[in-house]
Amino acid sequence: MKATHRLDAIFAALADPTRRAIIARLASGQAAVNELARPFAMSQPAISKHLKVLERAGLISRSREAQRRPRRLEAKRLEEADQWLERYRQLWEGNYQRLDVLLDKLKTQEKERNHQ
């Protein structure tokens, strides 16, 4: 898969709250499908569908070790998506920190005006 399509698949996968919850659960260790289905009011096939989306995005994989084939998180892939967002975030954070300073100045000016 081309890098751009892969990132697209990751964001599409993470756009759904159930799939984000599955990711959060797998972050604390691998789990089988029935374990993953338990906290949700969902059938196992419905959960399997979500797992397939996550798998296609490369965010989770299946372990071969046991018959129940537990899913585990592919943390590296998740980090990749995070890093791109992080750079973009830093750019805006720089702007907003300047805005913080400006707003403080404006607040002080307004107070002084009200006192006069």
Next chain:
Amino acid sequence: MKNALKITPSGDRDLVMTRDFDAPRKLVYDAHTKPELVRQWLLGPPGWSMPVCEMDVRVGGKYRWVWKKDTDGSSMGMGGVYREVKAPERLVSTEKFDEAWYPGESLNTLVLVEQGGRTTLTQTMRYESREAREAVIKSGMEQGVNASYDRLDAVLAAKATTTPR
């Protein structure tokens, strides 16, 4: 972290930024709509200034922003049109960079909610497609800056080959 900025992809083609400010929303709104205030904070990476900041904040009015890197003079511009203006809570505008590295323009919606003297800012950027959103996330402004550098490189290279020695 206090007043942390959150950026999350939402749906197919939106990017949503949220951040709190320790100020009433009227001031936050002013800082987004008055050119003399905007150019004090909307500067991008360190070393950039904003020599052009023209804003006609009314429905159908245009805005034009240009940033300049002070050390080498490379510049980057963008602009758009205001679609909704509702002081001090909502501002909707289109956005397009002069040398956009992603297809189409984006529709930006700024929403300000005040609670107890503090303001929560939510800025939603809707891109033309998922691909456009990806291009923005992957490169951010950096790409735009690099595009300017590439242009400068091309100019310098052209000069080097045509200037007699």
